[in-house]
Amino acid sequence: MLGDVDADGVADLVTADDTSLSAYPGDASGDFGWRVPTPLDARPRSSFLADVDTDGFIDVVIETWAGRYGNGSIPYETLSHVSVLRGSGDGSFGMPERIEGLESSSIADGDIDGDGLIDFAALAYEPARIEVYTGDGQGGFQSTAGFEIGGRAGELFLLDADGDAFPDAVGVNSTKNAPRFVTVSIAGACLLP
Numbered sequence: 047m048l049g050d051v052d053a054d055g056v057a058d059l060v061t062a063d064d065t066s067l068s069a070y071p072g073d074a075s076g077d078f079g080w081r082v083p084t085p086l087d088a089r090p091r092s093s094f095l096a097d098v099d100t101d102g103f104i105d106v107v108i109e110t111w112a113g114r115y116g117n118g119s120i121p122y123e124t125l126s127h128v129s130v131l132r133g134s135g136d137g138s139f140g141m142p143e144r145i146e147g148l149e150s151s152s153i154a155d156g157d158i159d160g161d162g163l164i165d166f167a168a169l170a171y172e173p174a175r176i177e178v179y180t181g182d183g184q185g186g187f188q189s190t191a192g193f194e195i196g197g198r199a200g201e202l203f204l205l206d207a208d209g210d211a212f213p214d215a216v217g218v219n220s221t222k223n224a225p226r227f228v229t230v231s232i233a234g235a236c237l238l239p
């Protein structure tokens with residue numbers, strides 16, 4: 047991901063691996079400097095950069111997964127969490143602040159309700175369900191809508207599918223017995239203010 051996480055006007059590179067989030071500060075010549083690590087307690091799968099608490103510093107919203115695929119003894123959902131890590135403005139991020147009650151396989155950001163504050167959509171796993179969380183501009187998010195699309199969660203996109211200038215959530219799912227068959231569901235008008 048690219049974003050100016052150290053607030054010097056130059057884009058920085060942010061990566062995530064199984065144990066940490068890393069920022070590599072960009073310089074004006076296009077090079078990236080030393081890694082600034084922030085520990086993670088679970089494996090990241092989906093994330094975005096945005097200033098969700100409107101303090102001028104870029105934050106991270108990240109979906110993490112604490113289990114292993116194929117582990118049938120633990121419900122999938124209990125191992126997945128979405129958290130906000132507030133940017134410090136120097137390339138580091140604060141402790142994860144978990145968004146309670148949200149379990150998903152992917153997240154995508156945009157200003158869904160058009161109030162100028164960052165919101166996001168999440169795709170819950172099975173049955174696949176698009177959840178809409180609107181941001182309060184202070185780093186908090188509230189669940190405001192949900193749409194079940196069935197099957198297993200695949201991909202999630204936020205884009206303006208119907209040309210009305212508001213982002214729409216596009217969820218892709220699959221079924222257990224036909225994993226290559228997907229259906230695409232667009233939650234458009236329902237997301238408008």
Ligand SMILES: [Ca+2]
Pocket residue numbers: 049050051052053054055056057058071072
């Ligand atoms: Ca920078």
Ligand SMILES: [Ca+2]
Pocket residue numbers: 096097098099100101102103104105132133
């Ligand atoms: Ca911020």
Ligand SMILES: [Ca+2]
Pocket residue numbers: 156157158159160161162163164165180181
């Ligand atoms: Ca918004």
